[in-house]
Amino acid sequence: MADPILTMRGLHVRFRLPDGELHAVKGIDMDVMPRETVAIVGESGSGKSQAVMAAMGLIASNGWVAGSVRYRGQELIGLPHRRLNRIRGEKITMIFQEPMTSLDPLYKVGRQIAEPLIHHRGLTSRQARPRVIELLRLVQIPRPEQRVDAYPHELSGGQRQRVMIAMALANDPDILIADEPTTALDVTIQAQILELLKELQTRLGMAVIFITHDLGIVRRFADRVYVMRRGEVVEEGPVRRIFSQPSHDYTKMLLAAEPEGRKPPVPEDAPALLDAGNINVVFHLGGGWLGGEAFELRAVDGVSLSLHQGQTIGIVGESGSGKSTLGRALLRLLPCEGAIRFEGRDLTTVDLRKERWVRRELQIVFQDPYGSLSPRLTVGQIVTEGLLVHEPALSRAERDRRAIQALEEVQLDPAMRNRYPHEFSGGQRQRIAIARTMILKPKVVVLDEPTSALDRSVQKEIVELLRRLQEAHRLSYLFISHDLAVVRAMADEVIVMKEGRVVERGSTEEVFADPKAPYTKALMAAAFAGTLDREAARAVAQQP
Amino acid sequence: MAQTASTGPAALSGADLPEAALGSSLWRDAWRRLRRNKAAIVSAAILILLAVASIFGPMLSPHPYDRVYPQYVRVAASLEPYPREDRIIPAFASAVSRARVEMGAVEVDGSTVRVPVSDDEPLDPRIVRYVDRSDLFDHGRIENLSADGRSGVMVAEVTRLRFLFGTDGNGRDLFARTLIGIRISLAIGLLASWVALAIGVSYGAVAGYFGGRVDGLMMRVVDILYSLPFVFFVILLVVFFGRNFVLMFIAVGAIEWLDMARIVRGQTLSLKRQEFVQAAEALGVGAPGILTRHIVPNTLGPVVVYLTLLVPRVILLESFLSFLGLGVQEPLTSLGVLISEGAANLQGGRWLLIYPSLALILILFALNFLGDGLRDALDPKDR
Numbered sequence: 001m002a003d004p005i006l007t008m009r010g011l012h013v014r015f016r017l018p019d020g021e022l023h024a025v026k027g028i029d030m031d032v033m034p035r036e037t038v039a040i041v042g043e044s045g046s047g048k049s050q051a052v053m054a055a056m057g058l059i060a061s062n063g064w065v066a067g068s069v070r071y072r073g074q075e076l077i078g079l080p081h082r083r084l085n086r087i088r089g090e091k092i093t094m095i096f097q098e099p100m101t102s103l104d105p106l107y108k109v110g111r112q113i114a115e116p117l118i119h120h121r122g123l124t125s126r127q128a129r130p131r132v133i134e135l136l137r138l139v140q141i142p143r144p145e146q147r148v149d150a151y152p153h154e155l156s157g158g159q160r161q162r163v164m165i166a167m168a169l170a171n172d173p174d175i176l177i178a179d180e181p182t183t184a185l186d187v188t189i190q191a192q193i194l195e196l197l198k199e200l201q202t203r204l205g206m207a208v209i210f211i212t213h214d215l216g217i218v219r220r221f222a223d224r225v226y227v228m229r230r231g232e233v234v235e236e237g238p239v240r241r242i243f244s245q246p247s248h249d250y251t252k253m254l255l256a257a258e259p260e261g262r263k264p265p266v267p268e269d270a271p272a273l274l275d276a277g278n279i280n281v282v283f284h285l286g287g288g289w290l291g292g293e294a295f296e297l298r299a300v301d302g303v304s305l306s307l308h309q310g311q312t313i314g315i316v317g318e319s320g321s322g323k324s325t326l327g328r329a330l331l332r333l334l335p336c337e338g339a340i341r342f343e344g345r346d347l348t349t350v351d352l353r354k355e356r357w358v359r360r361e362l363q364i365v366f367q368d369p370y371g372s373l374s375p376r377l378t379v380g381q382i383v384t385e386g387l388l389v390h391e392p393a394l395s396r397a398e399r400d401r402r403a404i405q406a407l408e409e410v411q412l413d414p415a416m417r418n419r420y421p422h423e424f425s426g427g428q429r430q431r432i433a434i435a436r437t438m439i440l441k442p443k444v445v446v447l448d449e450p451t452s453a454l455d456r457s458v459q460k461e462i463v464e465l466l467r468r469l470q471e472a473h474r475l476s477y478l479f480i481s482h483d484l485a486v487v488r489a490m491a492d493e494v495i496v497m498k499e500g501r502v503v504e505r506g507s508t509e510e511v512f513a514d515p516k517a518p519y520t521k522a523l524m525a526a527a528f529a530g531t532l533d534r535e536a537a538r539a540v541a542q543q544p
Numbered sequence: 545m546a547q548t549a550s551t552g553p554a555a556l557s558g559a560d561l562p563e564a565a566l567g568s569s570l571w572r573d574a575w576r577r578l579r580r581n582k583a584a585i586v587s588a589a590i591l592i593l594l595a596v597a598s599i600f601g602p603m604l605s606p607h608p609y610d611r612v613y614p615q616y617v618r619v620a621a622s623l624e625p626y627p628r629e630d631r632i633i634p635a636f637a638s639a640v641s642r643a644r645v646e647m648g649a650v651e652v653d654g655s656t657v658r659v660p661v662s663d664d665e666p667l668d669p670r671i672v673r674y675v676d677r678s679d680l681f682d683h684g685r686i687e688n689l690s691a692d693g694r695s696g697v698m699v700a701e702v703t704r705l706r707f708l709f710g711t712d713g714n715g716r717d718l719f720a721r722t723l724i725g726i727r728i729s730l731a732i733g734l735l736a737s738w739v740a741l742a743i744g745v746s747y748g749a750v751a752g753y754f755g756g757r758v759d760g761l762m763m764r765v766v767d768i769l770y771s772l773p774f775v776f777f778v779i780l781l782v783v784f785f786g787r788n789f790v791l792m793f794i795a796v797g798a799i800e801w802l803d804m805a806r807i808v809r810g811q812t813l814s815l816k817r818q819e820f821v822q823a824a825e826a827l828g829v830g831a832p833g834i835l836t837r838h839i840v841p842n843t844l845g846p847v848v849v850y851l852t853l854l855v856p857r858v859i860l861l862e863s864f865l866s867f868l869g870l871g872v873q874e875p876l877t878s879l880g881v882l883i884s885e886g887a888a889n890l891q892g893g894r895w896l897l898i899y900p901s902l903a904l905i906l907i908l909f910a911l912n913f914l915g916d917g918l919r920d921a922l923d924p925k926d927r
Contacts, residue, residue: 359827363827385829
């Protein structure tokens with residue numbers, strides 16, 4: 001076998017924090033062969049990104065690195081900046097997770113792609129231009145001759161990620177490091193980008209280090225896998241073996257972490273709680289005081305649904321499909337046209353300032369567990385805020401008691417209620433957000449991507465918690481998500497949305513077993529392609 | 545009864561919890577970070593010291609800030625007490641000579657001065673007033689009065705006075721006046737900043753949160769006020785209401801809240817898009833609740849920082865106004881007034897400019913360092 005192109009030996013990364021030292025990477029060994037795709041898999045905080053950042057000399061100023069990283073025999077750790085720069089950006093390049101922010105909005109994309117060419121090869125921008133167009137063609141951007149002069153905001157998320165890839169490929173690198181390159185993208189775009197990376201790799205013969213938390217991608221894409229947990233490599237091996245015979249418990253847990261089980265069906269005679277007919281949400285954009293062209297954005301276009309007691313309707317769609325807008329419109333958090341009836345009462349004409357019960361019985365849980373909790377309030381204050389509005393007569397002790405109850409219900413230690421949100425992990429925060437809605441004993445809860453920002457294993461717990469709460473309180477959920485696996489585990493009925501319209505609806509089983517609309521088929525293919533024999537993997541994972 | 549029942553368990557659980565369960569609030573984090581910033585801590589100590597000195601110093605000082613010493617007009621700053629030895633005899637002689645009596649040679653013995661005096665008529669005991677009236681002497685008396693009362697020895701004690709910072713053109717102690725100046729400047733700085741804070745935060749938060757037409761209207765009002773020339777505005781106020789200490793707060797506060805309102809509005813605009821505000825709306829919390837519980841507390845980080853940078857601005861503004869003669873009224877003074885006088889008397893006495901300026905510089909440096917430290921400590925990006 002050929003010599004490895006990149007080796008890490010005993011790599012340690014430590015960070016100096018106000019609360020002491022964080023040992024992010026604890027002496028890992030790793031090898032990357034030429035033309036090989038290596039995946040580093042782990043959940044958030046496992047140190048998978050930091051290990052690679054350390055190799056690239058991109059550690060934050062409060063961190064330091066020990067150990068050895070060799071590229072073709074040359075030690076990278078401790079290499080002077082100038083010489084390191086000759087390797088990174090030319091021989092080892094990176095693409096990042098967030099295509100929206102990793103391009104500079106002030107420069108044309110052609111100029112940004114030309115940057116590494118100008119810098120490393122000493123070309124002028126005119127000399128670089130043909131190469132830039134060639135690169136854009138390579139990453140399959142249509143009409144590259146025109147796109148080269150586009151600004152980043154003129155491109156979609158997927159196209160921006162393609163531009164990032166073009167930038168990384170500019171100098172024919174030996175190693176391409178992809179740090180969660182598709183996490184921020186919709187599943188169908190994700191599939192295209194992965195396809196592109198795969199194709200480029202075989203064509204250009206580079207090694208790819210793929211950092212991800214998504215095992216589906218790993219299976220489809222990688223040759224070898226390193227599984228990391230808390231700064232250590234717990235398992236490594238060829239993809240096939242990791243998926244068919246995982247030896248470490250953590251790997252098994254990751255493989256089995258997809259939300260399991262199905263929701264028990266609702267009885268036929270369950271009363272309809274929320275009826276919505278022909279909902280339209282139109283945003284009027286532009287056309288300000290000083291003119292400018294006004295136009296209408298029809299975010300939700302004629303959607304109807306009927307939610308029964310104890311039922312969960314999953315609303316599936318990619319970003320911009322109007323699924324979140326629909327959820328908010330149904331709670332009258334956004335103005336909309338159409339009929340909404342809750343328990344027979346017309347919600348569209350209710351004066352929300354007088355009819356407080358609306359805000360009590362219809363609740364919402366948001367996606368971002370970091371943004372949805374006010375950083376200046378304690379957990380106890382956050383959880384009981386609704387009580388201040390809806391039960392103002394409660395004494396402080398009574399509210400405190402209710403907070404303890406609610407926190408216990410979501411399996412958090414009630415002693416934590418005097419702490420502030422920033423001390424909690426993402427999963428714990430989402431539990432706090434759920435406790436905040438549950439304390440009011442609502443009837444309908446809109447769950448707006450409640451699991452999307454969480455690790456798989458945490459997702460599983462939250463899904464189980466939500467299902468348990470639903471059973472205990474006969475709640476009705478409107479479950480908004482782009483994650484089909486989670487929807488399958490949660491919903492009785494699925495509505496697939498695209499550009500504000502319903503493209504397909506039906507019972508969860510029907511839709512997943514036999515999608516009718518081409519868009520649904522594409523979604524399913526993209527989401528489950530990497531996990532075709534996942535059932536087999538699960539069977540293995542469940543073995544002792 | 546209900547009150548005790550309701551506070552009981554809460555108080556208990558708070559006391560029973562271990563330190564870790566109480567959590568570290570953002571403020572405690574900020575304080576920990578600030579404590580590591582030496583410049584900021586030293587600055588805070590200096591400010592506290594200056595504030596305490598300016599409050600209690602004038603009470604303890606031997607010289608009231610408005611006491612005029614006619615014999616000590618514009619004497620230089622010195623650690624040595626006044627009067628100087630060589631000035632005692634001529635001063636005593638000139639004081640006694642006003643009594644129009646014959647006098648012999650003046651003798652100085654420690655802090656006692658004596659001179660034999662005689663006259664054609666019996667000495668009037670009231671002539672000691674001429675000596676007592678002087679700032680240099682005290683306890684004037686006539687001793688060894690002869691039987692006919694026509695001669696005796698005029699005796700007086702020398703009053704030794706220290707003027708650490710010298711005296712001004714009217715013979716007032718500059719040290720006491722500088723302390724008063726610090727007091728007034730800090731008071732105006734803090735109070736006007738609080739005025740700006742109160743108006744600016746509530747105005748900006750309301751405008752930003754409600755948005756739309758309300759925002760447009762409220763911010764246009766701010767724009768109009770911005771376009772008023774500040775000095776013109778102050779002159780108008782002075783013309784209508786006369787020179788007045790309170791007017792300073794109003795004038796400075798009325799200008800400075802505009803910046804604050806803009807800062808808070810900007811913060812609010814980004815805050816109200818945050819999910820926790822939307823979550824509160826979905827819970828049915830009304831606008832007042834959202835503003836007081838969610839918006840305002842979350843703007844406080846940048847606001848506190850701006851406040852520490854605003855205080856020196858206000859002090860400078862007040863100094864500027866006082867320098868122009870629109871500020872506080874004599875005999876009350878402020879650092880701006882003192883510096884203005886010092887600048888006018890630069891040739892007569894450098895100390896008149898140096899000491900008040902040093903005090904102002906010290907305050908401004910300390911406030912700026914503290915502001916920088918607070919900004920670093922409260923910056924959420926660092927977290």
